[in-house]
Amino acid sequence: MAHRIAVIAGDGIGTEVMPEGLRALKAAAKRFAIDLDIQTFAFGSCDYYLEHGKMLPDDWFDQLKDFDALFYGAVGWPAKVPDHISLWGSLLQFRRRFDQYINLRPCKLMPGIQSPLAGREPGDIDFYVVRENTEGEYSSVGGKMFEGTDREVVIQETVMTRTGVDRVLKYAFDLAQTRSRKKLTSATKSNGISITMPYWDERVEAMAEAYPEVSVDKFHIDILTANFVLHPDWFDVVVGSNLFGDILSDLGPACTGTIGIAPSANINPEGKFPSLFEPVHGSAPDIAGKGIANPIGQIWSGAMMLEHLGHQEAANALVEAIEAVLAEGSPNVLTPDLRGQGNTASLGRAIAERI
Amino acid sequence: MAHRIAVIAGDGIGTEVMPEGLRALKAAAKRFAIDLDIQTFAFGSCDYYLEHGKMLPDDWFDQLKDFDALFYGAVGWPAKVPDHISLWGSLLQFRRRFDQYINLRPCKLMPGIQSPLAGREPGDIDFYVVRENTEGEYSSVGGKMFEGTDREVVIQETVMTRTGVDRVLKYAFDLAQTRSRKKLTSATKSNGISITMPYWDERVEAMAEAYPEVSVDKFHIDILTANFVLHPDWFDVVVGSNLFGDILSDLGPACTGTIGIAPSANINPEGKFPSLFEPVHGSAPDIAGKGIANPIGQIWSGAMMLEHLGHQEAANALVEAIEAVLAEGSPNVLTPDLRGQGNTASLGRAIAERI
Ligand SMILES: CC(C)[C@H](C(=O)O)[C@@H](O)C(=O)O
Ligand SMILES: CC(C)[C@H](C(=O)O)[C@@H](O)C(=O)O
Numbered sequence: 001m002a003h004r005i006a007v008i009a010g011d012g013i014g015t016e017v018m019p020e021g022l023r024a025l026k027a028a029a030k031r032f033a034i035d036l037d038i039q040t041f042a043f044g045s046c047d048y049y050l051e052h053g054k055m056l057p058d059d060w061f062d063q064l065k066d067f068d069a070l071f072y073g074a075v076g077w078p079a080k081v082p083d084h085i086s087l088w089g090s091l092l093q094f095r096r097r098f099d100q101y102i103n104l105r106p107c108k109l110m111p112g113i114q115s116p117l118a119g120r121e122p123g124d125i126d127f128y129v130v131r132e133n134t135e136g137e138y139s140s141v142g143g144k145m146f147e148g149t150d151r152e153v154v155i156q157e158t159v160m161t162r163t164g165v166d167r168v169l170k171y172a173f174d175l176a177q178t179r180s181r182k183k184l185t186s187a188t189k190s191n192g193i194s195i196t197m198p199y200w201d202e203r204v205e206a207m208a209e210a211y212p213e214v215s216v217d218k219f220h221i222d223i224l225t226a227n228f229v230l231h232p233d234w235f236d237v238v239v240g241s242n243l244f245g246d247i248l249s250d251l252g253p254a255c256t257g258t259i260g261i262a263p264s265a266n267i268n269p270e271g272k273f274p275s276l277f278e279p280v281h282g283s284a285p286d287i288a289g290k291g292i293a294n295p296i297g298q299i300w301s302g303a304m305m306l307e308h309l310g311h312q313e314a315a316n317a318l319v320e321a322i323e324a325v326l327a328e329g330s331p332n333v334l335t336p337d338l339r340g341q342g343n344t345a346s347l348g349r350a351i352a353e354r355i
Numbered sequence: 356m357a358h359r360i361a362v363i364a365g366d367g368i369g370t371e372v373m374p375e376g377l378r379a380l381k382a383a384a385k386r387f388a389i390d391l392d393i394q395t396f397a398f399g400s401c402d403y404y405l406e407h408g409k410m411l412p413d414d415w416f417d418q419l420k421d422f423d424a425l426f427y428g429a430v431g432w433p434a435k436v437p438d439h440i441s442l443w444g445s446l447l448q449f450r451r452r453f454d455q456y457i458n459l460r461p462c463k464l465m466p467g468i469q470s471p472l473a474g475r476e477p478g479d480i481d482f483y484v485v486r487e488n489t490e491g492e493y494s495s496v497g498g499k500m501f502e503g504t505d506r507e508v509v510i511q512e513t514v515m516t517r518t519g520v521d522r523v524l525k526y527a528f529d530l531a532q533t534r535s536r537k538k539l540t541s542a543t544k545s546n547g548i549s550i551t552m553p554y555w556d557e558r559v560e561a562m563a564e565a566y567p568e569v570s571v572d573k574f575h576i577d578i579l580t581a582n583f584v585l586h587p588d589w590f591d592v593v594v595g596s597n598l599f600g601d602i603l604s605d606l607g608p609a610c611t612g613t614i615g616i617a618p619s620a621n622i623n624p625e626g627k628f629p630s631l632f633e634p635v636h637g638s639a640p641d642i643a644g645k646g647i648a649n650p651i652g653q654i655w656s657g658a659m660m661l662e663h664l665g666h667q668e669a670a671n672a673l674v675e676a677i678e679a680v681l682a683e684g685s686p687n688v689l690t691p692d693l694r695g696q697g698n699t700a701s702l703g704r705a706i707a708e709r710i
Contacts, residue, residue, distance in 0.1 A: 076546075083546040084553065092547075116584050118473040142512070142550040152517035156550040157497070162507035191431075191438040192447075192601065195497040195511040198439060222601045225580055226609030229471050246547065246577045247602065254581030 002037040003309050006067040006274065008044040011086075012283030013293035014073025015045075020348025021071065021298030024318060027355040028306060032314040039067075044090040046077040055081075055089030061097055065273060069305050070094065072278035073298065077285055088140075091278075095133050098273035100266035101164065102171050103131035103245060104304070105280060107232070107252030107262070112326035113338075115257040117229065125256050127235040130172040131245020133266055135164040136196075138242045158196050160241070165200060169207045171269060172239035176214045179236055184211075186218040187240035187248060200241060221247070228255050253280055260337050263300035265308060277305040294335040295348040296322055321354035357392040358664050361422040361629065363399040365445075367638030368648035369428025370400075375703025376426065376653030379673060382710040383661060387669040394422075399445040401432040410436075410444030416452055420628060424660050425449065427633035428653065432640055443495075446633075450488050453628035455621035456519065457526050458486035458600060459659070460635060462587070462607030462617070467681035468693075470612040472584065482590040484607050485527040486600020488621055490519040491551075493597045513551050515596070520555060524562045526624060527594035531569045534591055539566075541573040542595035542603060555596060579603070583610050608635055615692050618655035620663060632660040649690040650703040651677055676709035 005025075009018040022038065029036045041063070042048060043056050055075075057063070064070065072094075076086045094100065107129060109115055109122045142156035176184040186204045190197035201218065208216045219227060221244050227234060228251050240248055253262035262280040279297025287293060303318035325333065325347070333350045334340025340347075360380075364373040377393065384391045396418070397403060398411050410430075412418070419425065427449075431441045449455065462484060464470055464477045497511035531539040541559045545552035556573065563571045574582060576599050582589060583606050595603055608617035617635040634652025642648060658673035680688065680702070688705045689695025695702075 084549055087546050088549065114473075116473060117471055118469075137513075138547045138549075140549050144550075144554070150517055154515045154551050154554045156513045156548060158492075158511045158513065160509045162501075162505055189598070189601075191442050192493045193511060193598070194439055194443065194493075194495050195499075196509050199499070199509045221598075222605035225602055225606040226614050229584060229606065229609045230614070243544070243548070243576075246544075247580055250577035251580040251584065251606075254584045259581050259585070 002035040003068045004066065005036055005038045005305075006064050006070045007038055007040040008070060009040075009073040010075040010283060011045045011047070011077045012074060012285050012288035013281075014075065014283050016288070016291060016293045016344050017279065017295040017298040018073045020295035020344055021302050023348055023352045024299040024321070024355065025071075025302040025306070027352040028302070028314045028318050031317065031355055032311060034306070034311055034314060044072075044075060046075070046080040046086050049081050049086065049089070055086060056093065065098070067274040068309060070274050070276040071302065071305060072276050074279065074281065074283040076283050079285065092138070094276050095266050098268055098276070099134065100268045100273070100276055101132065101134045101167055102265070102267040102269060103133040103249065104265040104267060105129045105131070105249040105252065105262060107256050108258065109256045110258060110261075110326055111323055112329045113257045113261075115255065117232065117255055120232070125232040127232075127252070128175060128237050129245060129249040129252050130168065130175060130237060130239045131249055132164060132168040132240070132242050133245075134242070135159055135161060136242035160196050160199060162203070165203045166207065169203055169239060172237055173207055173211045173214055176237040177211060181236040182214050183236035184214050184216050185224070185235055185238045186216065187221050187224050187238065187244040188218050189221045189244075191220055224248070225251055228252060232256070250280065260294050261296035261300065263297055263304050265301070265304040267308065275308055277301040277308070291343045291345065292336050293344050294337050295344050296351070299348065299351055317355055321351045324354050325350045357390040358423045359421065360391055360393045360660070361419050361425045362393055362395040363425060364395075364428040365430040365638060366400045366402070366432045366441075367429060367640050367643035368636075369430065369638050371643070371646060371648045371699050372634065372650040372653040373428045375650035375699055375707075376657050378703055378707045379654040379676070379710065380426075380657040380661070382707040383657070383669045383673050386672065386710055387666060389661070389666055389669060399427075399430060401430070401435040401441050404436050404441065404444070410441060411448065420453070422629040423664060425629050425631040426657065426660060427631050429634065429636060429638040431638050434640065447493070449631050450621050453623055453631070454489065455623045455628070455631055456487065456489045456522055457620070457622040457624060458488040458604065459620040459622060460484045460486070460604040460607065460617060462611050463613065464611045465613060465681055466678055467684045468612045468616075470610065472587065472610055475587070480587040480611050482587075482607070483530060483592050484600060484604040485523065485530060485592060485594045486604055487519060487523040487595070487597050488600075489597070490514055490516060491597035515551050515554060517558070520558045521562065524558055524594060527592055528562055528566045528569055531592040532566060536591040537569050538591035539569050539571045540579070540590055540593045541571065542576050542579050542593065542599040543573050544576045544599075546575055576602070580606055583607060587611070605635065615649050616651035616655065618652055618659050620656070620659040622663065630663055632656040632663070646698045646700065647691050648699050649692050650699050651706070654703065654706055672710055676706045679709050680705045
């Protein structure tokens, strides 16, 4: 049976890298005889907002809910629409309404990519950040008092639920269990954030009992970010709350030099709703329209999507194609961010041809 | 008139680095004819807690409030006392009750110190993190519902006030104004944390109007941590909320390789209450008792204290003494963390002799 894929390119370079993401995806589908039914949607972009006064049509949920996956580019263009409107009106809606409670991002040194860390080689750094993706610090609950006066007080609540915390921890432990090092690191700040974070720690300890083979440690977020820089080889699977996971899943790819090419998956593990796959990078208004955006994040996200849909071999082939093209390092093929003279299309095509 | 300094060594290596901090301080006081009246207190440590059932005596506030500064070692020893008790019962009490609303930490590449970042030289990285130190995410307001059941909900409030936000921003802008680059970077997350963080941004914009010479930018905390690794040379003065400042002021020194030797100041700028000076490192139970802890963080904190007390020249002399000993790099003098065979005393003495 065909996998139904909804494509939303979004804004800025999202619209430029998406065609290359699809090119690679189709190449993999062809080689591995995977049946993909791909449908493209124009909503979920700032231009859509400017025309319709909203980021999504009223029936977006019904339009999308029966897809197997959403393949997303990037959203946001602050000069057109304020971020909190464009993001809360699209991406963050999908994550919540489709209960994509896992945000998963690989942090991996890739061949041919210069890491900003001294003396690290491919193979040295290879871990996942698992982020809670629906609750916690991104609550939108709170408000203001004495507004506009010197006595102004502004409050926002962090909300954690047993359900919300346990299910992301379970996913992270399950993932750690499948890895050779079987190591889980939890991000906390229970020494400073004295209610929610000790609770998080408590649930980690409770969950750990069900996974005797997984070795568990925890760090406060401040020193954990330091250790991403100082000892990135320590990590295998790192799990954090919505905010901490957000930070770590940008910092991790920064440490591997892959922030511009890293993929991410927003997963509803039960498959009740579609999961969403998007590059870590944003819409990059500054380079949009030039055709020079690096499409690897989009292509690599496609690999995560194939893996999620059960096609591990095809996913591997995609990642290997990316690695091969990076290792080869042809200046005519690579985009300017990789010190090449190529463009989005040349790099995308080179990868698709390798599959 | 003598400056009254209260000394609290605290736990673990705090008690080992403090004598060297004092040795250097006294050397500087002697050379620059500064009159210091130093008094030592035994409370504020986990051992005190084990004996008295509390971290501080009931009248600690009155005992300490008339000092000009507190010189602190490190607190915490989780095997003796849970962190949230030891920290909230001492350090965090001081910060709040003495209204030390500024936490200030330099991030500076030092000679002879290996930065984990590739290709960076002393001079390339030299900025300050200014952290709000009394409110925000460290609120201790919140609670649990449906405790112990599957429906458990745990809530913690982030509380920002106009007073609290404006005064830390003012301090940061004032600091930026004194620097040659006059650049201020604000840490935000207004695209995800939709109430308090847009408020923070709003106050930054309002404050910026009073400082036309200061150039201002802002980054979301996720990409900001990435930029600490990728472009540490971009930063001059970075200001953040309690949590964001906490993270950045560990990550910054990690990027400069100085996490083990960085100092910090907890400042009440009006001088209504004593300010507190402490190394960034903790009590390090794992190496405590061996006499090998690096005392530079304590000594450098002493330099920040002298600066705060108005002795800029003496402060500079202290920092220059540290830099000279590091640049010399004598293995017999340096502690093991710097790949030397020396110890706390040898390194402390070498620095004191240079002053
Ligand atoms: C020990 C802890 C509560 C403290 C904090 O988070 O403020 C520490 O990390 C610091 O930065 O001084
Ligand atoms: C755009 C923003 C709201 C989002 C987030 O913080 O979740 C982004 O940083 C991400 O990590 O996908």
